[in-house]
Amino acid sequence: MSDRRIPFDRLRLKPAGTVALALLLCLPPFYLDAFWLRIGLFSLAAAIGAVGLSLLAGTAGQLSLGHAFFLAVGAYGYTALAGEPGPGLPPALAVVLAVLLAGAAGGLFSPVAARVRGIYLGVATLALVFLGHHLLLTADSVTGGFNGRSVPPLTLGGFAFAEDGRELVVLGVPFGAEERLWYLGLALFGITCFTARGLLRSRPGRALAALRDSETAAAVMGVDVARHRSAAFVVSSMYAGLAGVLLALAFRRVVPDYFSLALSVDYLAMIVIGGLGSVAGATAGAVFVTALPLLMTRYADQLPLVATPGSGDGAVGPTEAARYLYGAAIVLILLYAPDGLHGLARRVRGRLPGRHSPGSPSREPAGPPPSPSSPAARPKEHTP
Amino acid sequence: MTSLFGDLLDGLALGAVYALVALGFVVVFKASGVINFAQGSLLLFGGYLTAVLHDDLGFAGALAAAVLATALLAGALDRLLFGRGDPDPRTAHVQTIVTIGVDILLLTDLSRRIGGDLLSLGDPWGDSVARIGSVTVADSRLAAIAVSAVAIGAVFALFRYSGWGLSLRAAAEDQEAAALMGVRLGRVRTLAWCLAGALAALAAVFLAAFPAPGLERTTGQIAFKAFPAAILGGMTSPPGALAGSLLIGLTEALVAAHQAELHVLGEGFGDVVPYAVMVLVLLVRPTGLFGAKGAARV
Numbered sequence: 001m002s003d004r005r006i007p008f009d010r011l012r013l014k015p016a017g018t019v020a021l022a023l024l025l026c027l028p029p030f031y032l033d034a035f036w037l038r039i040g041l042f043s044l045a046a047a048i049g050a051v052g053l054s055l056l057a058g059t060a061g062q063l064s065l066g067h068a069f070f071l072a073v074g075a076y077g078y079t080a081l082a083g084e085p086g087p088g089l090p091p092a093l094a095v096v097l098a099v100l101l102a103g104a105a106g107g108l109f110s111p112v113a114a115r116v117r118g119i120y121l122g123v124a125t126l127a128l129v130f131l132g133h134h135l136l137l138t139a140d141s142v143t144g145g146f147n148g149r150s151v152p153p154l155t156l157g158g159f160a161f162a163e164d165g166r167e168l169v170v171l172g173v174p175f176g177a178e179e180r181l182w183y184l185g186l187a188l189f190g191i192t193c194f195t196a197r198g199l200l201r202s203r204p205g206r207a208l209a210a211l212r213d214s215e216t217a218a219a220v221m222g223v224d225v226a227r228h229r230s231a232a233f234v235v236s237s238m239y240a241g242l243a244g245v246l247l248a249l250a251f252r253r254v255v256p257d258y259f260s261l262a263l264s265v266d267y268l269a270m271i272v273i274g275g276l277g278s279v280a281g282a283t284a285g286a287v288f289v290t291a292l293p294l295l296m297t298r299y300a301d302q303l304p305l306v307a308t309p310g311s312g313d314g315a316v317g318p319t320e321a322a323r324y325l326y327g328a329a330i331v332l333i334l335l336y337a338p339d340g341l342h343g344l345a346r347r348v349r350g351r352l353p354g355r356h357s358p359g360s361p362s363r364e365p366a367g368p369p370p371s372p373s374s375p376a377a378r379p380k381e382h383t384p
Numbered sequence: 385m386t387s388l389f390g391d392l393l394d395g396l397a398l399g400a401v402y403a404l405v406a407l408g409f410v411v412v413f414k415a416s417g418v419i420n421f422a423q424g425s426l427l428l429f430g431g432y433l434t435a436v437l438h439d440d441l442g443f444a445g446a447l448a449a450a451v452l453a454t455a456l457l458a459g460a461l462d463r464l465l466f467g468r469g470d471p472d473p474r475t476a477h478v479q480t481i482v483t484i485g486v487d488i489l490l491l492t493d494l495s496r497r498i499g500g501d502l503l504s505l506g507d508p509w510g511d512s513v514a515r516i517g518s519v520t521v522a523d524s525r526l527a528a529i530a531v532s533a534v535a536i537g538a539v540f541a542l543f544r545y546s547g548w549g550l551s552l553r554a555a556a557e558d559q560e561a562a563a564l565m566g567v568r569l570g571r572v573r574t575l576a577w578c579l580a581g582a583l584a585a586l587a588a589v590f591l592a593a594f595p596a597p598g599l600e601r602t603t604g605q606i607a608f609k610a611f612p613a614a615i616l617g618g619m620t621s622p623p624g625a626l627a628g629s630l631l632i633g634l635t636e637a638l639v640a641a642h643q644a645e646l647h648v649l650g651e652g653f654g655d656v657v658p659y660a661v662m663v664l665v666l667l668v669r670p671t672g673l674f675g676a677k678g679a680a681r682v
Contacts, residue, residue: 123611123615127660127663130656137652265488269484272481320492320496324489327488330487331482331489334478334481360470
């Protein structure tokens with residue numbers, strides 16, 4: 001039992017692969033313009049949040065529709081702590097505090113999060129979104145009310161992740177806000193992946209997986225059910241807070257209406273499309289859901305059946321077309337490929353010859369049905 | 385001038401409408417273990433059909449057509465998405481997320497059609513009011529109470545006396561045993577979806593009637609307020625859902641009426657108070673007020 005790997009992240013890369021991928025991701029600012037970098041930046045932020053939600057939904061088997069609230073706590077926490085009016089803390093400190101604040105908000109909800117199970121938690125967390133939105137509108141001395149407030153740029157040791165008047169040219173490419181934020185996002189995403197994978201393979205990660213598969217069995221084996229459930233919720237909120245900070249920096253302005261139920265549903269769509277319970281899947285889903293509407297808006301005039309924005313009532317605009325597509329993606333993926341893009345990738349790779357070299361650990365999960373990752377596929381607790 | 389009696393009537397009307405939606409959640413949940421997130425867009429669909437058809441068919445005809453069409457749509461969704469097979473408790477969670485996908489699709493399409501408009505449903509009550517003693521109440525509110533009472537009574541009678549109601553209760557108790565006794569689980573489930581759709585379409589009329597300005601694309605969001613109602617009732621208990629709905633409706637009406645004294649909580653707190661109530665109740669009773677404590681066998 002001791003050294004069997006839990007099959008969460010089958011897209012695990014070897015160290016050389018990881019380094020190559022990281023280097024590849026450092027290249028875009030030198031070749032792509034600000035539009036593409038913004039898409040990438042939003043995708044990175046979404047990926048951080050989605051990884052957090054994936055930990056909760058895929059590993060702990062708890063569903064949350066309150067992710068928008070924790071994103072808002074992170075975004076507004078950073079803005080309020082670092083900005084004027086406010087305590088005006090150093091931005092780097094404000095980032096850390098904002099993430100902790102999101103964790104604390106998750107902790108406050110833990111009496112509910114620890115005791116309410118699975119899909120019911122999803123409904124209970126709806127409350128957070130609506131109450132949070134109300135709070136953002138009401139507490140206008142901190143949040144700026146309906147119009148929101150502008151986000152102070154992040155500076156780290158005199159280096160600003162924004163246009164700061166000083167020209168910065170690297171290898172002949174002028175580095176504006178997008179280029180600088182890209183690297184920040186990349187670093188934060190790297191930290192997210194690293195910590196999330198560590199967590200999944202650690203003792204608490206295994207406890208959570210046991211909890212998802214059977215609450216009773218896990219409790220009998222000595223897993224403290226309530227404590228692990230609320231801890232998963234807190235950790236997931238902290239990732240959401242971090243994603244919120246990055247989004248705030250990318251948007252440069254935070255407004256309450258962004259943090260609506262639709263945003264929570266977007267995050268749910270990301271992890272479902274990507275495949276529950278895997279870091280790589282959550283990332284793929286985040287890129288899909290984030291980039292699709294932006295790309296469709298940009299290329300609306302070249303796409304069939306899609307009207308350019310503002311071309312009259314009743315026409316299918318790019319935003320709507322994107323929503324149709326990903327609504328359909330959720331339905332189709334769940335009905336025909338319940339383990340998402342991640343599962344599809346695994347199946348395709350399984351068919352390729354030469355994948356099962358002796359060095360790679362067995363790809364098949366140990367348990368009977370290959371059902372692992374969804375809260376969905378929890379086996380019925382029942383004696384045969 | 386508001387008075388306690390007037391506020392209570394408002395709350396009762398609101399609660400009655402929530403109860404229609406919440407009962408929809410409960411029947412679908414009892415039949416299949418699925419929480420139907422598409423209920424809000426089904427509601428919007430029913431309201432939209434009523435709004436579009438009332439010029440040609442008259443209000444009553446349009447409403448009847450909308451209720452029927454929404455019921456058929458809900459039933460068709462169930463057949464199409466979840467197949468003809470027997471419901472499987474293991475897939476209930478997946479299906480719940482599928483309903484979120486369906487909600488996105490339906491809602492996107494309906495919002496696109498409705499746009500920024502306010503649609504009138506052509507209901508006969510208009511903005512007329514009735515006087516009861518010193519209190520003025522909108523006729524539409526009284527109609528909401530009366531119609532909901534009849535509809536809810538009919539649903540309860542259906543549960544209690546019809547063969548389908550018996551099958552539904554049996555299936556909710558133990559699916560395997562029910563199936564072995566000859567209950568056709570697939571059919572029970574499809575009928576539950578139809579009923580939920582019909583109730584949602586009916587609720588749409590009262591949510592869009594005076595004093596609300598009309599049907600807008602956000603009307604469907606109101607269905608989310610019936611979630612707290614159903615959860616308070618423990619999700620499986622129709623009387624619980626009714627009680628939860630009335631509690632939510634009354635709280636919302638009272639908070640909205642005493643807005644001035646509660647200004648610390650911010651403007652429009654009435655709109656979100658159902659969620660606050662839900663969180664408070666879940667803190668004390670995680671299974672809801674009327675929910676049974678689930679027993680797990682290993």
